[in-house]
Amino acid sequence: MTDDTWSPPHILLAVDLVILTLRETHLHVLLVERGIEPYRGCAALPGGFLHNDREGLLAAAHRELDEEADLDATQLHLEQLGTYGDANRDPRGRVVSVTYLAIAPRLPEPTAGTDAARAAWRPVDAIVSGELPLAFDHDVIIADGIERARSKLEHTPLATAFCEPVFTISDLQQVYEAVWGVDLDPRNFYRKVQKVPNFLLPVDAERRVTKGRPARLFTAGPATTLHPPIPRPDHTASRQGE
Amino acid sequence: MTDDTWSPPHILLAVDLVILTLRETHLHVLLVERGIEPYRGCAALPGGFLHNDREGLLAAAHRELDEEADLDATQLHLEQLGTYGDANRDPRGRVVSVTYLAIAPRLPEPTAGTDAARAAWRPVDAIVSGELPLAFDHDVIIADGIERARSKLEHTPLATAFCEPVFTISDLQQVYEAVWGVDLDPRNFYRKVQKVPNFLLPVDAERRVTKGRPARLFTAGPATTLHPPIPRPDHTASRQGE
């Protein structure tokens, strides 16, 4: 940064959270109902303004996660998604929002009696289709968050962050199918994820109640990137005509 | 965002740029010399504080690109890299910096007589190795920018942004080799990039002066993502020194 002269900035810095989870095989995002203008009564991402007392951005994200979603921030995958600062995105003035993407395992309804009482899980389908209008540019932020999650499923063990600490390969497949919005062959998926080194660690001699044959249980391994990756099925079949 | 009470924020918002280019087969980044404290005389990324008069973040990035690098912002690939807001990253107070990654073709030395007079291209090797100390956390920002560029080479036509409007496949290979820091087989590379639909468009019946056989010329095609990708060699193995 340089040493420009500048007028005293009247900029407010906010932190907003895109918290994704899986409910009933569908991807959901946590939204709150706004209590005041602008966009009063409208659905919006949980978030808030930065505390100026030397609070770091990531620390602020964790604080909002705790305050608004009543989620234990520890053990939750959290990463910076992007910063949104269009001049007119907030009618109150210049608000720049740093957004974070959080991935959570299956979770109960937000607890009443807390800041999170106004919060609820919403299926992302209703948002991307425009059925559920959102405050500010939060629809764009959510779309970016979903795309980020989709992309990271290919190369990172992010899918395990949607699962319980111990899970079956079928559980894992449901994550991929829900986030990507596709159907995958269970047999090929099974072999593929098992072949990636350090992706899944078998939990010795365990099983689980279901209808058919019991499934082996796994935990997330130490891998940070997947080699080879789990490729997302072709969503753009285009060919060159030379 | 919610409706928290908050103390009036004393936050300064800056925009910093990681401008990468290729010079003599090595990746370089544009750095300026700081004129005032803190870090006076130290190398730093070009950038500056946001003008508060409803200037968008991307617009601010373009403005700094023009002011400090004297580069024509049009035709330059520019994307948001990340936002850095650690509480103590700037001794003057709370400065949150939104960073952008810019990719430029081979460029001349920064023009004298402008804001860019203090600017110079520096090899990234000297920075990641710690030989050239940087102001603030700019070493981390540059490292993140390089990693972003490396990753995007695999799945996007970003490499063409390092090239002139018309280029040979050999030129393109040099980009991949410089950014990834590896050696690639020219014959496999040749076939591979040509096989990706809409990546390269042949320029009809052109050639270029060199020592050996003339090479065909290409321009960037309309592809936004590469199917199949150009895979980065296993970087757990060898790296090239020099």
Added chain:
DNA sequence: GAAATAGTGTCTTTGAGACAATATGCA
């Protein structure tokens, strides 16, 4: 001619995807 760079062919290994076949539980 030799040297240098551009471009093609071919072989081997590996992974992706389709899908048959087998295993093991529950009603």
Added chain:
DNA sequence: TGCATATTGTCTCAAAGACACTATTTC
């Protein structure tokens, strides 16, 4: 038993990488 889910096997095709070989220029 029959059904449902889990797991294994096999086949085909495409892609990655190694590398011999041909093509076209300058010297």
